[in-house]
Amino acid sequence: MIIKLKKSLKNEVGILYPGYFAFIMATGIVSIASYLQGMFSLARALFFINILGYAVLWFLTLLRLSWHFPKFISDLTSHVRGPGFFTLVAGTCILGNQFVLIAQDFTTAIYLFFAGTVLWLILIYAFFTAVIAGESKPDLGTGIHGGWFISVVATQSVAVLGALVASRFIGWQEYFLFLSLVLFLVGSMLYLIIITLVFYRLMFFNLAPKEFIPLYWVDMGAAAITTLAGGRLILASGEWGFLQEILPFLKGFTLLFWATATWWIPLLLILTAWRHLYKRFPLGYDAQYWSLVFPLGMYTTSTFVFADATGLVLFHTISRYFIYMALLAWIVTFTGMLGKIVKKVDGR
Numbered sequence: 001m002i003i004k005l006k007k008s009l010k011n012e013v014g015i016l017y018p019g020y021f022a023f024i025m026a027t028g029i030v031s032i033a034s035y036l037q038g039m040f041s042l043a044r045a046l047f048f049i050n051i052l053g054y055a056v057l058w059f060l061t062l063l064r065l066s067w068h069f070p071k072f073i074s075d076l077t078s079h080v081r082g083p084g085f086f087t088l089v090a091g092t093c094i095l096g097n098q099f100v101l102i103a104q105d106f107t108t109a110i111y112l113f114f115a116g117t118v119l120w121l122i123l124i125y126a127f128f129t130a131v132i133a134g135e136s137k138p139d140l141g142t143g144i145h146g147g148w149f150i151s152v153v154a155t156q157s158v159a160v161l162g163a164l165v166a167s168r169f170i171g172w173q174e175y176f177l178f179l180s181l182v183l184f185l186v187g188s189m190l191y192l193i194i195i196t197l198v199f200y201r202l203m204f205f206n207l208a209p210k211e212f213i214p215l216y217w218v219d220m221g222a223a224a225i226t227t228l229a230g231g232r233l234i235l236a237s238g239e240w241g242f243l244q245e246i247l248p249f250l251k252g253f254t255l256l257f258w259a260t261a262t263w264w265i266p267l268l269l270i271l272t273a274w275r276h277l278y279k280r281f282p283l284g285y286d287a288q289y290w291s292l293v294f295p296l297g298m299y300t301t302s303t304f305v306f307a308d309a310t311g312l313v314l315f316h317t318i319s320r321y322f323i324y325m326a327l328l329a330w331i332v333t334f335t336g337m338l339g340k341i342v343k344k345v346d347g348r
Contacts, residue, residue, distance in 0.1 A: 012344070013060055014068045018075050019084025019147065019215075022290035023337075024054050024091030028098050029297035030330045035102050036304045037323050046330075047102050054095055061088070076123075077130035079143040085123050086154035092116040093157035100164050110168065113161045120158050124151065140197065141205040146216035147291070148194050153218065155187035156225040163232035167239060174240040177233070181243070184229045188253070191222055209281040212271055214292040220264035221295030223257045228302035230254025234309035251310060258306055261299055285336030293333050296326035 031046035096112030166176035237243035307315030
């Protein structure tokens with residue numbers, strides 16, 4: 001019996017979706033959004049779920065690294081599956097945000113910040129080196145998708161957490177804020193490059209319903225987390241004179257990304273309806289749907305923080321109602337995930 005269970009676990013770990021830490025990203029940001037809206041009990045419940053999920057996913061990831069090393073490397077160097085690994089960085093840093101905002105535990109958040117930074121350095125250069133230097137490359141139609149924006153999300157997640165914990169490094173605040181500012185700009189640069197490729201793919205290549213995967217929602221999520229990073233830097237500007245000098249630039253550039261995220265939402269809703277209602281593509285649980293939940297929670301959070309940073313009261317109203325869309329999406333996806341786990345345990 002034990003041998004059979006181990007074999008089953010080994011098989012499941014072998015096909016583990018590299019982007020499953022999107023569950024941590026989605027749960028974490030919906031938790032934070034709930035906390036900002038005053039839903040404290042719900043936020044704490046999601047926080048505890050996220051801590052448990054983070055431990056389980058790292059355990060499974062390490063097993064996969066040990067048991068299926070060739071598959072692990074093959075996924076990491078793949079144009080299609082490789083970007084999913086950036087969810088490790090984003091999940092780690094968003095969990096760090098939860099420790100700061102919900103638990104007021106800066107010590108754990110700082111450890112997660114350094115872990116996220118190291119993971120970012122490893123993955124950003126390993127992945128991009130592999131896809132650039134690789135000899136076998138797919139065409140643009142199959143090689144690029146919304147998942148590439150997770151590299152932007154990962155970069156901005158380090159920037160956001162860095163801005164949050166910078167005040168704890170007395171005498172070193174400006175160095176950590178400088179790092180956050182640099183990563184904010186690097187993430188913005190990556191967004192502008194990737195959005196050009198993704199938009200070209202969507203506009204000039206045929207798009208079958210099965211190809212419009214939930215990962216395309218990260219187009220919006222990446223713009224939203226860039227808004228959050230800009231908002232956090234604006235709020236931290238009192239700790240570093242240079243940020244005050246470039247405050248007009250920060251506010252304008254951050255507003256650009258908020259507007260971009262907002263523009264994406266109706267289009268993504270229309271395309272999702274086209275996929276499932278018009279083309280009747282079957283709707284069922286897929287781990288990629290966590291990458292749809294995450295942007296909804298991130299848009300809520302980034303809009304709220306940007307409102308705090310700029311005093312634009314209207315933004316608070318938007319986030320107050322958008323939170324319910326994020327919560328609904330999380331509940332539906334979580335229910336689907338539990339259902340799939342139960343089926344696998346039952347052997348169906």
